[in-house]
Amino acid sequence: MLKRVRVPLQRFLAPIGTALAARGVNPNVITVVGTAAVTAVALILYPRGQLFWGSLIIGALVCFDMLDGALARAAGRTGPWGAFLDSTMDRIADAAIFTGLTWWFAHGGRQPVLAGLTLFCLVTAMLISYERARAEGLGLRGDVGIAERTERLIVVLVATGVSGLGVPYVAAIGLWLLAVASAVTVVQRFVAVYRQTRASLGTPAGVAAPAGVAAPAGPPPADRATPVGAASEPAVRASPHRLRLFVR
Numbered sequence: 001m002l003k004r005v006r007v008p009l010q011r012f013l014a015p016i017g018t019a020l021a022a023r024g025v026n027p028n029v030i031t032v033v034g035t036a037a038v039t040a041v042a043l044i045l046y047p048r049g050q051l052f053w054g055s056l057i058i059g060a061l062v063c064f065d066m067l068d069g070a071l072a073r074a075a076g077r078t079g080p081w082g083a084f085l086d087s088t089m090d091r092i093a094d095a096a097i098f099t100g101l102t103w104w105f106a107h108g109g110r111q112p113v114l115a116g117l118t119l120f121c122l123v124t125a126m127l128i129s130y131e132r133a134r135a136e137g138l139g140l141r142g143d144v145g146i147a148e149r150t151e152r153l154i155v156v157l158v159a160t161g162v163s164g165l166g167v168p169y170v171a172a173i174g175l176w177l178l179a180v181a182s183a184v185t186v187v188q189r190f191v192a193v194y195r196q197t198r199a200s201l202g203t204p205a206g207v208a209a210p211a212g213v214a215a216p217a218g219p220p221p222a223d224r225a226t227p228v229g230a231a232s233e234p235a236v237r238a239s240p241h242r243l244r245l246f247v248r
């Protein structure tokens with residue numbers, strides 16, 4: 001849903017990326033340090049019940065995830081390794097956020113239902129991302145759904161942050177909403193991938209798709225390309241049967 005603001009936001013962040021690139025900052029360092037900071041804050045503050053400060057600081061830190069790509073693009077350093085690192089670090093940060101919250105609700109917070117909901121959100125967050133990664137590994141698209149990572153982060157951080165100020169029910173409302181939206185997204189991705197496998201039984205001329213593997217369905221998602229300026233990124237799409245490079 002928030003994909004629409006991705007490109008304008010990338011334009012907004014481009015000058016910061018350029019400034020960092022001019023100072024020789026490595027985008028991978030931003031990726032790893034940002035993730036380490038989110039992980040530490042989530043696992044230290046949330047289990048102590050510091051929901052407001054935890055969410056506020058994590059909200060600021062997750063913005064590093066937008067900055068690393070901006071820097072990589074400005075420095076002309078985008079590539080498969082950076083893309084892999086970025087997405088994999090996201091999983092670590094997400095796991096830490098939901099684990100810290102689960103820990104709090106299960107222990108100090110004594111709200112077993114909310115602990116169950118955060119655990120459910122953790123599992124579905126991993127599943128949603130896996131669906132997309134597996135689809136893209138097969139040359140398909142999986143970037144659909146009402147609760148992609150940005151939406152998930154906004155809902156969980158705002159709901160828990162506001163509840164940390166003492167507002168009743170807001171954590172429960174936010175977490176129920178997120179749990180339902182995440183479950184819907186899991187199904188949306190199943191359906192999207194299934195439809196592509198049915199629709200693309202024919203393959204483009206010259207590309208031999210082996211049995212059971214569909215041909216790439218349309219252009220790659222915007223966040224896998226390099227839409228704002230900078231050099232194009234060679235992306236690798238792999239399947240168990242074939243590996244081919246294409247340059248955007």
Ligand SMILES: CCCCCCCC/C=C\CCCCCCCC(=O)OC[C@H](COP(=O)(O)OP(=O)(O)OC[C@H]1O[C@@H](n2ccc(N)nc2=O)[C@H](O)[C@@H]1O)OC(=O)CCCCCCC/C=C\CCCCCCCC
Pocket residue numbers: 002003005006009027028029031052055056058059060062063065066067068069070072073077078079081082083085086149150153154157158161162165223224225233
């Ligand atoms: C005190 C400060 C408070 C801070 C509050 C912050 C407020 C922010 C508010 C709203 C922000 C809304 C953001 C909407 C963003 C939508 C756009 C979007 O989809 O962004 C996604 C990105 C990151 O995605 P990705 O990592 O895929 O993109 P990149 O641009 O990085 O590109 C990836 C490609 O780049 C290459 N590459 C990358 C790295 C690398 N090392 N090498 C590379 O080569 C490679 O090609 C890659 O493929 O952003 C996010 O997901 C971040 C989400 C931000 C969500 C913010 C949520 C904050 C909400 C609330 C916080 C406060 C709660 C407190 C409540 C208290 C209330 C009283």
Ligand SMILES: O=P([O-])([O-])O[C@@H]1[C@@H](O)[C@H](O)[C@@H](O)[C@H](O)[C@@H]1O
Pocket residue numbers: 086087088090091125128129132147148149150223
């Ligand atoms: O798939 P998802 O978790 O909803 O959404 C996310 C993508 O939008 C993002 O581009 C990627 O870098 C993340 O790692 C994650 O995959």
Ligand SMILES: [Mg+2]
Pocket residue numbers: 064065066067068069086
């Ligand atoms: Mg990023």
